[in-house]
Amino acid sequence: MARTITFIDAINEALHQEMERDDRVCILGEDLGMGGGVFKATAGLYQKFGEDRVLDSPLAEGIIIAAAIGASLVGYRPVPEIQFADFIGDAVDPILQQAAKLRYRSSGGFSCPITIRVCWGGGTGGGLYHSQENTVWFAHEPGIRVVAPSTAYDAKGMLIASIRDENPVLFFEHKKLYRTAKGEVPEELYTVPLDQASVRREGRDMTILTYGYATTIALEAAEEMAQRGVEAEVVDLRSLAPLDKKTIVASVRKTNRCLIVHEDTKTLGMGAELTAILNEEAFDDLDAPVMRVTGPDIPPVPFSPPLEKFFMVDKDKVVAGMEKLAAY
Amino acid sequence: MATKVGRAAAVAEAPTSRYSPELLLGLYRMMVKCRMCDEKARILFRQGKYAGNFYSNVGQEAGEVGAGYSLRPDDWVAPSHRDWTANIIKGAPLNLCFAQLYGKADSPDRGKSTPAHMGYPPLSVITPASTIAAQLMIGTGVAWGLKRQGKDSVVVAYCGDGATSIGWFHEALNFAGVHRLAVLYVVQNNLWAESVPLRLQTALSDLSDRAKGHGIAGVSVDGNDILAVYDAATEAIARAREGQGPTVLECKTYRWYGHSEIDPAKYRLKEEVEAWKKKDPIPRFEKYLADHKLLNETSKKQIRDETSHEIDEAVEFAENSPYPAPEEALEHVWA
Ligand SMILES: Cc1ncc(C[n+]2csc(CCOP(=O)(O)OP(=O)(O)O)c2C)c(N)n1
Ligand SMILES: [Mg+2]
Numbered sequence: 001m002a003r004t005i006t007f008i009d010a011i012n013e014a015l016h017q018e019m020e021r022d023d024r025v026c027i028l029g030e031d032l033g034m035g036g037g038v039f040k041a042t043a044g045l046y047q048k049f050g051e052d053r054v055l056d057s058p059l060a061e062g063i064i065i066a067a068a069i070g071a072s073l074v075g076y077r078p079v080p081e082i083q084f085a086d087f088i089g090d091a092v093d094p095i096l097q098q099a100a101k102l103r104y105r106s107s108g109g110f111s112c113p114i115t116i117r118v119c120w121g122g123g124t125g126g127g128l129y130h131s132q133e134n135t136v137w138f139a140h141e142p143g144i145r146v147v148a149p150s151t152a153y154d155a156k157g158m159l160i161a162s163i164r165d166e167n168p169v170l171f172f173e174h175k176k177l178y179r180t181a182k183g184e185v186p187e188e189l190y191t192v193p194l195d196q197a198s199v200r201r202e203g204r205d206m207t208i209l210t211y212g213y214a215t216t217i218a219l220e221a222a223e224e225m226a227q228r229g230v231e232a233e234v235v236d237l238r239s240l241a242p243l244d245k246k247t248i249v250a251s252v253r254k255t256n257r258c259l260i261v262h263e264d265t266k267t268l269g270m271g272a273e274l275t276a277i278l279n280e281e282a283f284d285d286l287d288a289p290v291m292r293v294t295g296p297d298i299p300p301v302p303f304s305p306p307l308e309k310f311f312m313v314d315k316d317k318v319v320a321g322m323e324k325l326a327a328y
Numbered sequence: 329m330a331t332k333v334g335r336a337a338a339v340a341e342a343p344t345s346r347y348s349p350e351l352l353l354g355l356y357r358m359m360v361k362c363r364m365c366d367e368k369a370r371i372l373f374r375q376g377k378y379a380g381n382f383y384s385n386v387g388q389e390a391g392e393v394g395a396g397y398s399l400r401p402d403d404w405v406a407p408s409h410r411d412w413t414a415n416i417i418k419g420a421p422l423n424l425c426f427a428q429l430y431g432k433a434d435s436p437d438r439g440k441s442t443p444a445h446m447g448y449p450p451l452s453v454i455t456p457a458s459t460i461a462a463q464l465m466i467g468t469g470v471a472w473g474l475k476r477q478g479k480d481s482v483v484v485a486y487c488g489d490g491a492t493s494i495g496w497f498h499e500a501l502n503f504a505g506v507h508r509l510a511v512l513y514v515v516q517n518n519l520w521a522e523s524v525p526l527r528l529q530t531a532l533s534d535l536s537d538r539a540k541g542h543g544i545a546g547v548s549v550d551g552n553d554i555l556a557v558y559d560a561a562t563e564a565i566a567r568a569r570e571g572q573g574p575t576v577l578e579c580k581t582y583r584w585y586g587h588s589e590i591d592p593a594k595y596r597l598k599e600e601v602e603a604w605k606k607k608d609p610i611p612r613f614e615k616y617l618a619d620h621k622l623l624n625e626t627s628k629k630q631i632r633d634e635t636s637h638e639i640d641e642a643v644e645f646a647e648n649s650p651y652p653a654p655e656e657a658l659e660h661v662w663a
Contacts, residue, residue, distance in 0.1 A: 026476075052476060058506060063465055063499035070469015073454070074477065090495070097457050098466060105457065107438040108660045109449030142661050166663030242662075 001188075007149075007181040010156035011041050011117075011173065015079065017189050018163050019049055022077065025163055028055035029064055029081030029117075038083055039119065039178055061087055065094035068114045069102065077163055078114050085120035085172070086132040099168040100143035114169070115162040120148075121174035121213055121263060122301035123312050131301035131308075133212075133264045138170050139241040139273075145194055146241040148172040150215035152183040154238060157192030165194060174213040181216065197244040199251065203231035206257035206325055209248060209274050211237040214313050218261045221318035230326050232259075240270060248274065249281045256287040259325050263313055266294040288328035293321035347555070349622055355397055355554055356617060357631055359389040359610055362413040364635050365422070368643065369412070369429055369443075373589045377647070378430045383410045383444045384585045387552075388516050390609035391579030393417055394557025395484055395514040398565065404452040404474075406467030406485035408460070410516065410583075412444045414486060420448040422638055426646035434649040438656060461487060461496040464513060468500040471509035471574075480569040482510040484561075490521025492538050493529055501542040501576065510568035512561060513576045516551065518583035523595045539576040551579025552609040555616075582607070 005013070019025045027042060033056035036043035046054040057064045061082060068078035082088050088095070095116065102112045122131035139146040145167050149155045155173070162169040200215060201222050210218045215236045222232040235251050237243065252258045258278055260271035271292040278290050293313055295301075301311045366386050373382045385392055388410070396405060396417040407414040415425055420436070428435035429443040436448050437455055447455025454470070456463050467485035474481045491497055492515060504511050515535050519526050532538070539546025545564065549556040557579055564575035582604035586593035593601075617623035 058499070058502055060499040060502065062496050063468065063503045066462070066465030066496070066500070067469035067472050067503060070466045070471070071473035071476070073466070073470050074473035076473050076476070090499075093459050093462060093496070094465065097459050098462055101457065102455070103663060104660050105437055105441045105445070106447055106449055106455035106660075107436070107440050109436060109447065110455060111663055113663070 002184040002186045004182055005152055005185050006179050007152045007155050008039060008041055008178040010152040010185050011159055012043055013185070014156040014159040015042060015045055016048065018160050019045065019053065021189065024075060024077045025079060026053040026055070026071065026076055027079045027081065028057045028067060030057060030059055030083050032056065032081050037081070039175065041117070041173070042081070061089070061091040062094055065091040065116060066098065069094060069099050069112055072112050072114050073110055079163060080114060080116050082116060082118045084130050085118050085134050086129045088118065088134060092137070095138065095144065095170070096141050100141050104143055111166055112168050113166050115159070115171055116169065117171045117173060119175050120172050121176055122308065123176040123213065125303070125305070125308065126175070126301070127303035128299055128301065133300065135172055135240050136264065136268065136270055139270070143168070144241070145169040145239065146172065147194055147239045148174065148212045149238060150174070150177065150181065150212055150236050152181055152185050154192050154198070156185050157190050158194060158238065160189055161191035161194050164191065169194070172212070176213045195239050195242055195244055197247040198236045198238055199233060199247065200236050201232065201234040203233035204255060205231045206233070206259055206322065207251040207255045208232050208234045208259050208261055209237060210234065210261040211240065211270070212263060214261050214263050217313055217315055218318055220315045221322060224315065224319055225322050230322060232322060237270070243273070243277070245277055245281065248277065252278055252282045253285045256285055257325055258286070258290045259321050260290065260292045260294070261313055261318055261321070262294050264295055265297050265300060266292060267297050269294055288325055291321055291325050293318050352617060352622055355393060355558060356613055356623065358393045358397055358417060359554060359613065360631055361635050362389045362392060362416060363610060364632070365416060365425065365639060366413060368639050370585070370589060372429065372643065378443060380431070380442045381444070381588045381590060382429070383588050384583070385410050385413050387584035387604065387608070388518060388579070388581045390554040390557050391514060391516050391551040391581055394554050395486070395512060395561040395577065395579070397558065398562050399484060400481070401451060402479070402481045404454065404467065404470050404481065404483040406454045406463040406470070406483060407447070407456050408463055408486050408488065408491070409444050409456065409458060410488065411486045412446050415446050415448050415453050418448065418451045418453050420451060420453065422642040423645040424448070426642040427649045430646045430649065431651070432646055432649035433652045434645070439652045440660070461491045461494045461500070463487070464491070464500040465496050468504050468509060468511055471504065471511045472507055475507060475509055480510070482512060482565050482568045484512045484514060486514045486516060488521060489515060489517040489519065489526055489535060490524065490529055492535050497538070498542070501539065501544060501574070504574040505542040505544040508571060508573035511574040512564050512568060513574065514561070515576060515578045517578050517580050520583060520587070520596070522587040522591070534578060536576050536578040544573055545575040546578070547575065548578040548580060551581030552607050552612065554609055554613050
């Protein structure tokens with residue numbers, strides 16, 4: 001039975017149900033036990049599963065990830081949490097040099113099935129150090145999945161799929177979606193594939209490639225432009241690594257135009273790779289250059305409300321981008 | 329926790345009755361094996377038999393063997409770049425250890441990792457990264473898992489003196505302290521981290537004092553005294569198995585050769601090197617064994633001959649092992 005719940009409730013429910021189903025699943029991170037998490041994503045877990053499976057870790061991101069890696073080597077399926085993407089620095093070696101490479105460097109002798117939940121994104125007044133996105137640092141590296149759901153349904157299904165996946169997964173949760181994204185979510189356990197993009201809106205005139213909170217904005221912009229006769233197809237990438245090239249290329253082959261929309265800064269953001277893929281695989285199908293609407297190349301995200309607004313992609317910026325692309 | 333430093337007299341004083349002849353000869357054989365394998369690895373590198381590099385453990389065998397010798401098959405080892413021989417001590421087949429050097433298809437990682445960065449999954453030796461201290465954190469995570477499973481297995485995690493400066497070393501110790509994990513952190517203090525001397529690494533004189541800041545046990549021993557290391561390690565391991573938490577065991581020792589085979593180590597004084605070579609842990613233990621009538625020239629030669637034969641076979645195996653197919657580079661990225 002499905003009911004309408006928020007993105008964060010979907011995450012919370014996925015953790016509750018997956019921990020009930022599989023006692024190898026355990027979580028650790030800062031403030032997520034007794035406190036239930038700074039956004040309450042892990043509320044109730046400590047009370048239900050106890051300190052053995054819901055661990056308030058020391059304030060040290062490196063060991064949060066490394067302890068999860070070690071525990072996975074002896075059969076656990078840990079779900080460590082990085083409270084804010086902005087503080088992932090100390091854990092970059094554990095994530096990229098250890099988790100992402102352990103399987104490779106041992107030729108499959110060791111595997112590392114951990115799911116790292118990371119809270120990311122701007123638009124909530126978090127300022128320079130509670131708003132960042134660093135998905136592409138990790139998407140660049142082979143051996144670790146990077147996913148960023150945009151709906152409550154996907155949040156639950158992809159989190160469960162991530163926990164069951166044999167690969168390390170970075171599961172990016174946009175904090176702006178936590179309570180604004182609501183949707184029908186089945187009560188029971190289900191999975192959503194980790195390597196498939198989702199066509200959120202069909203259209204014939206242009207493709208918008210996007211992910212995370214920007215998906216919501218792209219959909220709003222697409223509705224506005226539809227009233228002006230431009231039908232955009234909105235593709236939510238969902239997985240940033242590996243990328244679902246098939247869905248991406250198929251959509252652009254159909255619409256012949258592509259606008260990339262992401263909150264991340266422009267230089268070497270996802271848009272750069274997506275453009276390169278389209279160059280390689282859909283060049284003859286393009287009627288216009290691939291265009292981008294992204295965050296500006298400044299440290300994300302300056303605090304003062306007008307500064308934050310300047311940084312964030314919004315409906316008007318996307319509409320302007322769509323107009324430009326349509327007119328080309 | 330009191331810090332015991334430099335039990336230099338331990339060898340001479342230790343009553344044999346505390347150790348069975350099998351144990352004493354086993355420790356000796358293993359030190360000789362590690363020394364001979366390591367020296368062979370160096371020769372093979374110099375002969376251009378394999379590419380990459382090698383980080384010799386020669387001079388540090390007492391710490392290596394003393395800490396790892398008493399482990400059970402279900403115990404874990406988290407080695408660093410200088411601990412190729414930790415695989416041998418844990419029981420990895422010598423053939424595979426040499427295949428590892430050559431980057432051959434029979435190496436446990438099928439040629440993916442560099443020669444000295446060896447792990448052996450069947451015996452729970454974690455394939456190391458080059459990142460200093462990473463193995464300490466992962467080993468700590470393993471110990472956390474083992475504790476949650478109610479097992480009394482332990483983790484022996486090796487590192488050098490330089491590794492004690494980086495934050496991850498402390499994150500590991502802190503976490504292990506909070507959860508009283510069964511880890512033995514073996515700090516092989518060889519006085520140098522590449523070309524950086526200890527005095528520029530830390531203001532401490534005993535690296536086991538690092539443990540104090542984390543509320544865990546720390547002990548410093550003469551790292552060239554096999555029995556001193558063995559005693560301290562077995563005591564720490566026994567306490568760990570009983571749930572009494574982790575220990576930092578500093579073995580004061582010396583790296584005979586350069587940081588790696590391409591390092592002539594010109595930054596060190598000849599006198600320093602020569603002085604330490606005189607403290608070679610192997611002849612020192614031979615004297616002890618001879619004094620206790622457990623070793624003579626004949627048995628000594630026999631041990632060396634047997635080991636040498638075993639090594640020759642392993643080298644031959646490695647040389648005959650095929651290289652991995654180039655496309656194997658694509659395997660094991662995704663599960
Ligand atoms: C994080 C990190 N920084 C730098 C290096 C390069 N590096 C490799 S070994 C080494 C020195 C290590 O010294 P120590 O910990 O004393 O170990 P030893 O080599 O003496 O056994 C350095 C700087 C590295 N591998 N990892
Ligand atoms: Mg050193």
